Amino acid sequence: SYELTQPPSVSVSPGQTASITCSGNKLGNQYTSWYQQKPGQSPVLVIYQDNKRPSGVPERFSGSNSGNTATLTISGTQNMDEADYYCQAWDSSAAVFGGGTKLTVL
Amino acid sequence: EVYLVESGGGLVQPGGSLRLSCAASGFTFSDHWVHWVRQAPGQGLVWVSRANSDGTSIAYADSVKGRFSMQRDNAKSTLYLQMNTLRAEDTAVYYCARESLGPPRAFDFWGLGTLVIVSS
Numbered sequence: 001s002y003e004l005t006q007p008p009s010v011s012v013s014p015g016q017t018a019s020i021t022c023s024g025n026k027l028g029n030q031y032t033s034w035y036q037q038k039p040g041q042s043p044v045l046v047i048y049q050d051n052k053r054p055s056g057v058p059e060r061f062s063g064s065n066s067g068n069t070a071t072l073t074i075s076g077t078q079n080m081d082e083a084d085y086y087c088q089a090w091d092s093s094a095a096v097f098g099g100g101t102k103l104t105v106l
Numbered sequence: 107e108v109y110l111v112e113s114g115g116g117l118v119q120p121g122g123s124l125r126l127s128c129a130a131s132g133f134t135f136s137d138h139w140v141h142w143v144r145q146a147p148g149q150g151l152v153w154v155s156r157a158n159s160d161g162t163s164i165a166y167a168d169s170v171k172g173r174f175s176m177q178r179d180n181a182k183s184t185l186y187l188q189m190n191t192l193r194a195e196d197t198a199v200y201y202c203a204r205e206s207l208g209p210p211r212a213f214d215f216w217g218l219g220t221l222v223i224v225s226s
């Protein structure tokens with residue numbers, strides 16, 4: 001079965017750029033989505049189709065996907081961006097999620 | 107505004123059954139594929155199952171295949187998950203999620219989730 005691998009944690013200082021990677025075999029050959037989940041809340045879509053932002057998602061969120069790695073980038077990270085982030089791709093009919101990355105802003 | 111509201115969670119003994127519901131509103135339910143995704147306490151998101159727009163094609167994760175059954179009632183804009191032979195490892199918050207009209211495919215709206223605890 002298809003697997004996506006994320007680093008368990010990433011730390012960033014306020015105002016700096018945070019990058020969260022997601023690795024999977026030939027991941028660049030399909031679209032990847034990213035979800036933000038804050039404690040006690042449901043996931044929220046922040047990036048789809050590798051680099052598109054849904055309405056309402058701040059411009060500081062961006063994405064890329066090439067080769068075996070997709071990357072979520074948060075520019076000018078704010079305290080409110082502290083959350084768990086999950087990448088997601090597809091394995092035929094099934095959705096596959098990465099294990100999640102806890103982003104700490106300190 | 108899009109709403110997905112899950113219900114039916116609770117405490118159940120191992121080997122027992124539970125039926126979850128997800129009531130949708132604010133959009134044309136029958137246009138969208140829908141999914142169940144679960145999250146064990148302190149753990150990540152795990153896909154459980156999905157139904158195509160008219161419910162004629164259902165897919166399940168291997169971990170629940172043969173025990174869980176997903177259905178949808180487009181007339182009622184409601185999604186169901188019948189869970190049988192429950193195990194401790196099924197303990198999780200269960201979310202229903204709407205798949206965007208694609209391609210590309212993504213989960214563009216999520217419910218608040220309903221907690222299922224399997225314990226004696």
